[in-house]
Amino acid sequence: MCQRSSEYKPFLTLHSPINQAQRSGSDAPAAPAAEFCAVCRSTSRNPFVRHDGHTVVECGGCGLRYLYPMPSTEAASALYSDDYFRNDSPLARGYDDYEAERDNMRATFRDRLRFLPKPARHERLLDVGAAAGFFVEQARLAGWDAEGIELNGWAAEYAREKLAVPVRHGSLEDAGYPDRSFAAVTLWEVIEHIPQPREFIREIARILQPGGVLALSTPDAGSAVARVFGRRWLGWKKIPEHVYFFDRETLGRLLREEGFEILSTRYVSLTVRAAYALERLAALVGVPWLARVPKIIGNAPIRVNPLYDLMLVARLRE
Numbered sequence: 001m002c003q004r005s006s007e008y009k010p011f012l013t014l015h016s017p018i019n020q021a022q023r024s025g026s027d028a029p030a031a032p033a034a035e036f037c038a039v040c041r042s043t044s045r046n047p048f049v050r051h052d053g054h055t056v057v058e059c060g061g062c063g064l065r066y067l068y069p070m071p072s073t074e075a076a077s078a079l080y081s082d083d084y085f086r087n088d089s090p091l092a093r094g095y096d097d098y099e100a101e102r103d104n105m106r107a108t109f110r111d112r113l114r115f116l117p118k119p120a121r122h123e124r125l126l127d128v129g130a131a132a133g134f135f136v137e138q139a140r141l142a143g144w145d146a147e148g149i150e151l152n153g154w155a156a157e158y159a160r161e162k163l164a165v166p167v168r169h170g171s172l173e174d175a176g177y178p179d180r181s182f183a184a185v186t187l188w189e190v191i192e193h194i195p196q197p198r199e200f201i202r203e204i205a206r207i208l209q210p211g212g213v214l215a216l217s218t219p220d221a222g223s224a225v226a227r228v229f230g231r232r233w234l235g236w237k238k239i240p241e242h243v244y245f246f247d248r249e250t251l252g253r254l255l256r257e258e259g260f261e262i263l264s265t266r267y268v269s270l271t272v273r274a275a276y277a278l279e280r281l282a283a284l285v286g287v288p289w290l291a292r293v294p295k296i297i298g299n300a301p302i303r304v305n306p307l308y309d310l311m312l313v314a315r316l317r318e
């Protein structure tokens with residue numbers, strides 16, 4: 001494993017960022033992404049932290065932190081080529097490792113489904129950035145007529161071939177779903193990868209039915225762990241994959257302005273191999289021997305709540 005990818009391995013991140021990079025739609029702003037803040041539209045910004053040649057700035061208007069300059073849609077999308085899951089994904093250190101994590105991902109997603117409403121018969125759910133389809137699989141088992149869309153061709157094919165669940169390869173915009181297609185849309189660790197998040201949320205509002213539910217998760221830049229570590233927080237090191245660092249206020253404001261009301265916010269748990277949790281903890285606190293555990297213990301699944309994986313459930317106003 002090369003140095004760069006180990007540096008980029010985040011602490012207990014769930015799956016993937018397969019993002020739907022934004023393209024300029026008819027109502028997209030004329031200026032390039034993030035020449036102004038995506039939340040408050042201020043053009044005032046100050047450098048906050050630098051890592052590996054990239055800079056995170058803090059908005060002078062609302063405090064939102066984001067990568068600046070913002071990569072183009074094409075550059076952002078290019079990060080998620082077919083090698084992504086096999087080489088750079090934190091849980092996918094090789095195809096075999098991805099397979100080994102399957103049951104843990106299933107447990108993690110079953111946990112999140114508890115926070116969504118119970119589906120009525122044949123209600124449709126779209127998982128955007130569906131990765132290898134494990135959430136779609138679990139949502140179908142829970143009674144949703146669920147499908148996914150995924151920018152990474154390898155992952156979408158995995159979902160179809162290995163899990164036999166419908167995951168389409170492509171971007172949300174190119175899919176062009178009809179208005180009001182879905183009763184629910186989910187975005188697991190996706191929004192932080194999107195160069196134009198407001199337009200992205202607007203597209204989701206368009207394809208949701210009035211009263212429909214949007215559930216999403218993202219690392220909380222306002223969490224206690226982020227505040228305690230300050231500029232040393234591992235979250236900043238995820239640039240340039242992560243381009244926005246939201247917290248409850250900034251994300252809540254963006255969703256409300258795009259027609260949603262927030263139903264709930266919480267920190268969610270992940271189920272991972274014990275060895276993985278300890279490896280990340282060792283890196284976080286700088287105590288390498290914590291990661292040395294016997295294999296029989298290391299492979300045991302454990303449920304952890306790192307207290308910064310923020311999940312919001314919002315409802316599209318009627």
Ligand SMILES: [Zn+2]
Pocket residue numbers: 037038039040041042059060061062063064
């Ligand atoms: Zn702002």
